[in-house]
Amino acid sequence: MRRGAIVLSTALLVLSCGGGSPSSSKSPAATASPSPTSSVAPSATPGAAPLTGTYGLILSAGTLQLVKPDATVSATVSIATPSVQFCSAAHDGAVLEPPVSATNDEVYFRDGDTKIRMVVPPASAADVTTVPGGPTTISFFSVSPDDQRIAVLVEDLSTASSVNERLYVEDLRGGGHHTDIYTTTAPKAGTTLWPMGWHQGALVLAVVPACTFEPAGLTPTEWHVANASNAARMATIRSTNCTLSYWPSAAGVGCTDANGVTTIYDWTAKAVSVTGPGSTGSGYSETSLSPAGQSILFATGAGVGAPPPATGIVQLGPGPYATVPGHAACSWIDEDHLLAPDAVIQFPAETPGNLKVTAGVTALTATGVCAGRFPGGL
Numbered sequence: 366m367r368r369g370a371i372v373l374s375t376a377l378l379v380l381s382c383g384g385g386s387p388s389s390s391k392s393p394a395a396t397a398s399p400s401p402t403s404s405v406a407p408s409a410t411p412g413a414a415p416l417t418g419t420y421g422l423i424l425s426a427g428t429l430q431l432v433k434p435d436a437t438v439s440a441t442v443s444i445a446t447p448s449v450q451f452c453s454a455a456h457d458g459a460v461l462e463p464p465v466s467a468t469n470d471e472v473y474f475r476d477g478d479t480k481i482r483m484v485v486p487p488a489s490a491a492d493v494t495t496v497p498g499g500p501t502t503i504s505f506f507s508v509s510p511d512d513q514r515i516a517v518l519v520e521d522l523s524t525a526s527s528v529n530e531r532l533y534v535e536d537l538r539g540g541g542h543h544t545d546i547y548t549t550t551a552p553k554a555g556t557t558l559w560p561m562g563w564h565q566g567a568l569v570l571a572v573v574p575a576c577t578f579e580p581a582g583l584t585p586t587e588w589h590v591a592n593a594s595n596a597a598r599m600a601t602i603r604s605t606n607c608t609l610s611y612w613p614s615a616a617g618v619g620c621t622d623a624n625g626v627t628t629i630y631d632w633t634a635k636a637v638s639v640t641g642p643g644s645t646g647s648g649y650s651e652t653s654l655s656p657a658g659q660s661i662l663f664a665t666g667a668g669v670g671a672p673p674p675a676t677g678i679v680q681l682g683p684g685p686y687a688t689v690p691g692h693a694a695c696s697w698i699d700e701d702h703l704l705a706p707d708a709v710i711q712f713p714a715e716t717p718g719n720l721k722v723t724a725g726v727t728a729l730t731a732t733g734v735c736a737g738r739f740p741g742g743l
Contacts, residue, residue, distance in 0.1 A: 415470035416486070416739060421696070421704030422465055422472065425733030429465060429474050431484065434702040436709040436727035440486035445477035449503040452522055452553050452576035459522060460574050460583070462505050462559045463734065467741025469510045481506065481515070494537060507560040507568070508537055509593075510742035516560040516568050516593065520575065522553075528575045530557055534568075534593050546596040551575065556586065561613075562743040564632045568593045569613070569743050584611045584651070588618055590632055600634040608650050608666075612696035612735065615743050616658025625663060627652050632743070640681065648672055655697045656738075660684070660712065662703055664693040676703065678712050678724060687712060687724040695735035707732040 420431040420439060431440040444464070452459045464475035472484040478498030482490040494515065496504035501523040507516050515537045521529035527550050535543035551557060557575040560568055571585035588609060590600040602609065607620035607628065617631040625648070629638045640661065649663035650671075663677040674693035679686045689710055694703040703710040711725035 416472065416484075418739075419699045419702075420472075420739040421698040421702075421709065422463075422467065422736040422738060423704070423706070423729065423731075423733040424463060424465070424736045425731040428731075429472075429484065429736065430731070430733070431472065431486070431739065432698070432704065432709065432729065434698050434709060434711075436729055438730065440484055441488055442474070442482075442484055442490045443476075444474055447475070447478050447498060447503055448500045449478075449498075449522065452528075453525060457553070457576045457578050459503060459520075460557075460577055461503070462561075462571075462573070463736040464505070465736040466506055466508045466562075467737055467739040468508050468512050469740045469742050470512055471508075472739050472741075473506075473508050475504065475506065478502075479504075494540060505559050507562055509563050509566075510740075513537060514593070516563075518558045518560050518570075520557060526553055527551060528553055528555070528557060532558060532560070532596065544594065546594065558589075559585075562741060563593070564590060564615075564743040566593060567591060567599055568596075569632070585609050588613065590634075600632060602630045602634045608652075610653050611651065612653050612737065613743065614654045614656050614658065614697065616654045616656065619652035619654055619661060621650060621652045621663065625649050627661065627663070629654065629658075629661070638681070640679070649675075649677055651693070651695070653694075653696050655700050657700055659700055660697075662694050662697070664695070664705075666693075674705075676705070676710060676724075678703065678710070680712075683720070685713075685720045685722045687722050689724045689726060692726060696738055698738055704735055704738065706735055 423430045423432055428441050429444045430438050433439050449459050466473045476482045479495045481494045483493050485491050496517050497519045498504055503520050505518045516534045519531045530549050532547040533545045553576045556572050559571040561571050562569040568591045570589040572587040573585050574583055586604050588602040591598055602618050607622040609620050610618045619627045619629050621627045627640050628636050631637050650666040651664040653662050660680045665672045665675050676689040676694040692705040692708045694705045696704050698704050701712055709727050713722050
């Protein structure tokens, strides 16, 4: 299924804890050695304070914006694009996942090829560490919720038909306790890993294509939960005739079939419930649970042949529901506000005796691509 995502020449990154074999449970190579391309970062960030509140994260016209529930922008920082654009001479696009990671306290981003920086509101950023990067190398990352560790997936695209992948974990500041927990070589027509987040000390990884000719992003084919010390697989959530959430939440992941019926999984890969859009109608291909798991959104996909943008919202229970034409939400800001690439949608509280409600829509001053939410812990 297609999904709006950051794409330089139509790229999106696919992840696979087991590399070419989705059923493998552990990395074939785990070593503890210094990273030759990771530099020492400052031990502290002068003048920086923990962020408070909740935000939707948007990438727009060379900037990263922190959007408040009222659709105003709390912080804006410049962000440079990486050098990598194509996977091969055939000009298939390298799939580029959003270079942003939110913790319980801060929002981090990859600036250009190698710099990992931290947002310092309202309009500046501080250097934190570096990752490998260059014309044929791209890194994707996630910082642990306590701001202590960073997981980095490095893709080397320099060979003609394959991608060399390396997943490592180290201290966020200083690069200490570095461990390469997984390495593999995959065909460029295959999948790669996106370290999207952390859940109770474990890594949450999405399996996505490494390269694509698609004009828009692709949703994960699997979500993996893996030990952050040795890459041992702890749980696998697979798409089986359904489309997995691109932006999951602490409550878990949804998988929506062609009829809008959605199976909800927790982070142990247990199916905890099955729901459908019901009164919101059908035709939706994307879904995302609210942070506390109280509500679920259904949205149309992106790309060629996708239906017009629209969002259905249902409070599980069953509770109130709403339909919002013209805007396709990507994720939640909090339990009552959803983020779309062009707007913030407010899902009002239940009105006694009336389940159908009218959601409010406030347009963003600048449209863009969704890049997650703050706080970002899973």
